[in-house]
Amino acid sequence: MCGIIAYTGGQQAVPVLMNGLRRLEYRGYDSAGISVSSRKKLRTWKSAGKINVLDSQLPESIKAQCGIGHTRWATHGAPTDENAHPHTDTEESVTVVHNGIIENVDALKDKLTVEYKSETDSEVLAHLLSQTIKEKKCSLIDAMREVLSRVVGTYGIAAISAEEPEKIVLARSGSPVIIGIGEGEMLAASDMSALSRYTREVVHLDDGEVAQITPDGFEVTLLDASPTDKSSMTLVSNIEDYDRGGYEHYLYREIVDQPDTVRRTISGRLDKRFNTARLGGLNMEARDLLQIQRVKILGCGSALYAGMAGANMIESLSRIPCDAEPAAEFRYRNPVIEASTLYIVVSQSGETFDTLAATREIQRKGGFVLGIVNSVGSTIAREVDGGVYMHAGPEVSVASTKAFTSMLSVFSLLAILLGRSRDVSPQRGAQLLLALEQAPDKIADVLALETHIADIAKEYANSHSAFFIGRTSAYPVALEGAQKLKEISYIHAEAYPASELKHGPLALVCAETPCVVVLPESELLDKSMGALEEIKARGAPVIAVTDSSNKRIDKLADHVIRTPLADELVQGMVMGVALQIYAYHSAVALGRDVDQPRNLAKSVTVE
Ligand code: F6R
DSSP: OOEEEEEEESSOHHHHHHHHHHHHGGGOOSEEEEEEEETTEEEEEEEESOHHHHHHHSOSOOOOSEEEEEEEOOSSSOSOTTTSSOEEOTTSOEEEEEESOBTTHHHHHHTOOOOOSSSOSTHHHHHHHHHHHHHHTOOHHHHHHHHHTTOOBOEEEEEEETTSTTOEEEEEEBSOOEEEEOSSEEEEESSGGGTTTTOSEEEEOOTTEEEEEETTEEEEEETTSOBOOOOOEEOOOOGGGGSOTTSSOHHHHHHHTHHHHHHHHHTTOEETTTTEEOOGGGOOOHHHHHHOOEEEEEEOHHHHHHHHHHHHHHHHHHOOOEEEEEHHHHHHTOOOOOTTEEEEEEESSSOOHHHHHHHHHHHHTTOEEEEEESSTTOHHHHHSSEEEEOOOOOOOSSSOSHHHHHHHHHHHHHHHHHHHTTTOOHHHHHHHHHHHHHHHHHHHHHHTTHHHHHHHHHHHTTOSEEEEEEOTTHHHHHHHHHHHHHHHHOOEEEEEEGGGGGGTGGGGOSTTSOEEEEEOSSTTHHHHHHHHHHHHHTTOOEEEEESOOOHHHHHHOSEEEEOOOOOHHHHHHHHHHHHHHHHHHHHHHTTOOSSSOTTOOSSOOOO
């Protein structure tokens, strides 16, 4: 998705902007650009392609201490030099970078008689700002408020004007903008990753806010110019959290970091005195927990799969009916919202548009929403009624890994809490806490299987298609395994519940389709083995991922990835790591762009 960076202060702006753009790269983009302001003049460079292309076009030395930059993910108009941001008005007196979509762009354009240089919806903003400044003889921030009162759509905006050389005007509606506070300098970005090198002191803009930054401070107002009393918060993440840690890929670092990230997620949350979980941010008393009649979990992509796994955990331990649904489907089907249902939204970024929209729809109808979010201070984190942070640290690679296991960790905690408020005994509670406490070590044991898993992945890397099979609690793990493989290796991969195989997919199972079968030790193991037989009978290579020592698995499977035996509460997160390693090595064997897979973006902030 598109990214914004802005800087005003004592340093040269161009290196700061270029560094910010590089930090935003992971979100996915197809063109990039910067504008700087100095001596009442704006200069802009932009180009399609990677940031290095832009870099090669910049003059040796550009003296300017204020500017804005952008990475663009094409929506309106192809990824060309002209469509890249920043966009300027005809006289180049104003430049604008914009994330989001302007829905009434045609109506806005009709009111202007200018020649457009791009096919984007964003360019109209530059012309409207410049026209308003001229006609009303007003400042950029006044013009911004006036223009935005006519705009329908979503936006995160940064703009500069030649007439106000040190000022950057920002605005937000539906697309994140964060102000970063430095000493004698101020920054802004759509994503914390671009600010982390300079500051940890931030202000998150809310929808409907328009702000202005200068080297000495910030001012946040509403669209009607009334003031706000926004204050800053300090984030705990460090610049190193955004590095590859010496590895070739962020994804690899994020996979191998999981013993630590899961440890962080559960840290301080295991209440051994009462053998339950301690989740301070829920904003729910024990009595409220007893009123819950149903739990509904919402998320997108891997967060949805984590939610499906979480639903199994919650229902099985608490006996409260629980299910997970894609956030977008939910919000569009005019759902019935019940006061006795606990709604849980799950999101790594905390900015996923559909998950946010589902949150708002539930709240509008009077429902109570809990958030399981990784990104501190993100929109979803700020808007939910209660929540649990994952504390997994920034996830940079587009494909989610450590956030997935941290989501499962939070669901385990919630399942223990809800279970202990009902039928789970203190003794079973103690076992569950122990299982969770031991999960990081078990994940470390899975990481030690890397060479074995990599060998298998390489053997099947040239397959066109793969199947992932799992039953009940193993099904979401299979879904996430298939998701990882298709995302980063581009091998077509589908997941099915074991019971569904003979209802269709078996038609495609053959010697060319490796089948990864997730077989946790459980009372259903024998039943799942049936699927293994069915696959084998069609001549397909079988890769069994199991923590069972059952000898039949070794006989039937071509390869066995044996993960450490774990309590069923944490089996999914332990086995899931084996599937991440499998996907990673498949992608590496095929020479894919592991961290930035084609067509995908980190943090999908549009519908
Ligand atoms: C998969 C992946 C996506 C995200 C989905 C939700 O590897 O990264 O499927 O899980 O876009 O994102 P968040 O969790 O930020 O809401």
